[in-house]
Amino acid sequence: MNFFDMKCKVLRYLLLLLIVSVGAKAQIADSLVETIQIKGLIIMKGKDTKGKRIFKVYNDTAYARERLKKNLQTRWFVVDLGFNNYIDRSDYSGAVALSYYAPNGVSDVYNKSFTYSAAGLNTLAPRGGSAPLTPSEFKLITGKSINVNIWLFQQRLNIYKHKLNLIYALGVEMNNYRFARNITYVPGYPTQIIRDNVNFSKNKLFAEYLSVPLMLNFNSNPARPSRAFKMGMGVMGGYLVKARTKQISRERGKEKKVDEFNLNKWKLSLTGDVGYGPFKLYGNFALTPLHDYGLEQYPFSIGIRFNSF
Template identity: 35%
Template sequence: MKKGMLLLAMALVCHGVKAQTDTTIVAASDTAGRKTVRIGNILIIKAKDQKGRKYVELTNKDSVKRKVSRVTTNWGILDLGFSNFTDKTDYAQTGSFIQNNPNGPAINGYDFRTRNGKSVNVNIWFFMQKVNLIKQNVNLKYGLGLELNNYRFRSPISFREDGTLPFSGGMTTNQPFVFRDTISFKKNKLAADYLTIPVMLNFTTNNKKGMDFGFSAGVSIGYLYSQRNKQVSEERGKEKSRGDFDMEPFKFSYIGELTLGPVRLYGSYTPKSMFSNQMDFRPYNFGFRLSKF
């Protein structure tokens, strides 16, 4: 009878173990008279209850703790926020980049004011990875993606890569310049797009899924792959001027994240001007991050 009960229990788990070529079988007894047989991760216990009746207990659970991977990957992260810049320009030293109308006031910082609610930042991260450094609470984060910055101007400022200089009687130049246009625009924006690599140190205080609280801080390096001035007016319709507006090809930024449960915020600040000339615009972004971590 005893052998029959044991054989019956083993038959029940036969299907689960027949594919395991390296299964370990271990038999043991304890002081309570219980006999235990472990076949891989399957446990069979043969014992008696308080009334002396014999029984067989079968446990078909994974008793081996799986090793947690140190690297976690998140694909397709989206940032939605706002773009702006701090203007540190000395407009008396901008040289030929600014072309002023001799019959009007000189261009100054007032002309480069942005429409805050319409100057948007959209970041599309192809992936981000998190490498566990200390007990899932301290991690290294890095990734790769696109930063799309749009600065909407209030004034009719126009950027050109080269061409005929305004207010010059037909003179041309092969250098980029900016001027105050003679018409009004319904939409007037400068777009600067970067291929960016962020690297951050992440601190998480609570690692429960959906209840993380923490922050990240680090740096990013971006390569400028597109710059353009898009304008919409009644007189000219839609216009898009592409080219080199004398912007820096690389952008170094300080970056950060704040995690408050399911809500994730991001921000960045570039301590150096995004222009290569005397224009000193230092961009910053902030907004919401749609991400798993």
């Protein structure tokens, strides 16, 4: 064997050793990267060949396209978290006149006025002539008037190429109305609201409805939900299943009262949502007043929707 042949043989061994070394490093690098798939979401985490940490999240388009073969899809436990308030259209000026006309704010005529008129308002919230009714009596602390909705299931029915869909759900709406003033709901028939003589550190009305929303939905990119613009609009019907008040004061401690408090048993609302990718905002506006008579207040809520289509 001459020197040239020996040199070639050594080079072959070195080249083979280099290839094996690179392959081993690649295998080690691959073993340091962990891939997790949760339905259509792929998560990669670990270290690259240089030891640098990596973390990537992206959608599996193949999974999304496979799901598009189904015309009916279901999501479980969709949650809304937002704030409540209401638009007040009560006839306060007429109620003030009645409160001056009837100093005690109550008479047999007014007690029979279960309407949204001034007489009906004076029936629900009577005031003496020296203390006329004002909208500020029912002012809310918006930041503490929390709305939580839990939809047990939400279904999406394809109408046209998965871009136009029908979405419906079943769940509960839980509305907290946190009052800024010291008013008290007095249970009974008729229910009355009085201006109390104690200062409450917490004073709220809670109303829970069993509700069914029905919306027409638009999705700009069904195959890539994380990059899709989504919008829905429709109506929602609800039935009052629970109502209570909760008050906390130094004088009385913690008090809870359970009653219907003259709240409407049925609720009809406009509902809608809009979002991009996984982020979505919702809004509900009631077409029926909160109370059955007297106060003509139309509740609305806005917030963030989680785990929705």
